[in-house]
Amino acid sequence: MKGYLVLSTGEIFEGEWFGSAADCTGEVVFNTGMTGYQEVLSDPSYAGQIITFTYPLIGNYGINERDYESLKPACKGLIVGDLCEMPSHYESGHSLAEIATNYGIGVLSGIDTRAITQIVRTEGEVYGLLTTDRAKLDSFKPQPIGKVVPGVSVKEAQTYNEDAAGPHIALIDFGYKKSILTNLLNGGCKVTVMPYSVTYNEIVALNPDGIFLSNGPGDPKDLTPQLGELKQIVENYPTMGICLGHQLISLMFGCDTERLPYGHRGSNHPVKNVITGKVYLTSQNHGYVVKPESLAVSPLELTFVNVNDKSVEGVRHKTLPISSVQFHPEAHAGPDDTNHLFADFIRQCQATGEKSYA
Structure with missing residues (x-):
């Protein structure tokens, strides 16, 4: 079946259609990873977006039951250069086209994805x-997607590893990836996933040892109404934030955020620890970033910087046990160079808990 992509900039692309036949609209973004399409497909941070894969061959190792990052994909559609319909891998249970059909996602193949990337x-x-x-191509009117977090956050508390001997972590869900939860559980933590709209009183009743602010989709300023409650929460517990969680921590302490020209989405983004000078390769997926000049008027200090464009990649509070990073230390897909940040956070929660109970 023939399918079409029309962009808000006027270009039209024609290709072969797979998956759901329903129309879809969304922001067009690109991911530069050579592998990891299953993790990207199921990452809630892509809610409301049409993902263009720059690597030409997608789907060649199929889809397995292990590498999903959420229960169902939140993206709007996929654009690929060459879609493999006969994958080969011992864990593969379905083709990408089959999964797209099952979850109601449209896939357009046979497209010059490098051309789309250049446009973006x-x-x-x-x-x-x-x-x-x-016939619908000429009548397309782009509509920005806003306030997508409520659609990907849990609706009620969910607890994992109830009998764990380690610290109890409240994971505030703005669209969390399963790999974040897995890293906390592997670190011996009890984890309670809470809705994005959680209040300070609800956290106090939960009595956690630490707070984790997850990744998620959209503009962090869409969550401005939540910042007051979130600030009260993080000022009273050891806290770590990733991606959107990092941006929210920065906003609540007086920093500002802005949209990147075309975002960072891929598996090989270098970041530099400004304290040690060490460079790490990281997995990233964000369209917004903290303005570096706004750190000067906040109680936060820079910890990581992007090697390519010098954008803010991490901050920490000067006096409180609060830190955050823009990149994804849980990876999936991508390198796990910075996975040690989970262990650092868990140790901080343990140390603070021991002082509290002494």
Whole structure:
């Protein structure tokens, strides 16, 4: 079946359609990873977006039951150069096309994804329509997607590893990846996942040893109404934030955020620890970033910087046990160079808990 992509910049692409035949619209973004399409597909941070894979061959090792990052994909659609319909891997249970059909996602194949990437890099914020109806191409009116976190956050508390001997972590869910939860559980923690709208009183009743602010989709300023409660929470517990969680921590302490020209989405982004000078390769997926000049008027200090564009990649509070990073130390997909940050956070929670109970 023929399918079409029309961009808000006016370009039209024609290719082969797979998956759900329903139209979809969303922000068009690109991911530069050579592998990890299953993790990308199921990452809630892509809610409301149409993902373009720059690597030409996608789907060649299929889809397994182990590498999902959420219960169901939140992205709107996929654009690929060459979709493999006959994957080969001992763990593969389905093809990418089959999974797209099962979850109602449209996939357009046979597209020059490098051309789309160049458009997004040049124009910045680009929206698209995926459709099988050519008659709809001329009438497409782009609509920015806003306030997507409520659609990917849990609706009620969920507790894991109830009898763990380690610290109890409250994971505030803005669209968390399963790998974050896995790292905390592997570190011996009891974890309670809480909705994004959690209040300070609810956290106090939970009596955790630490707070974890997850990744998630969208503009961090969409969550401005939550910042007051979140600030009260993190000021009273050891806290770590990732991606959107990092941006929210920065906002609540007086920093500002801005949209990147075309985002960081891929598995090989170098970041530098400004304290040690060591460089790490990281997995990233974000379209917004903390303004570096705004750190000067806040109680936060820079810990990591992006080697390529010098953007803020990590901060920590000057007096409280609060730290955050823009990149993904849990990886999946991507390198786990910075996985030690989970162990550092867990040790901080243990140390603080021991002082509290002494």
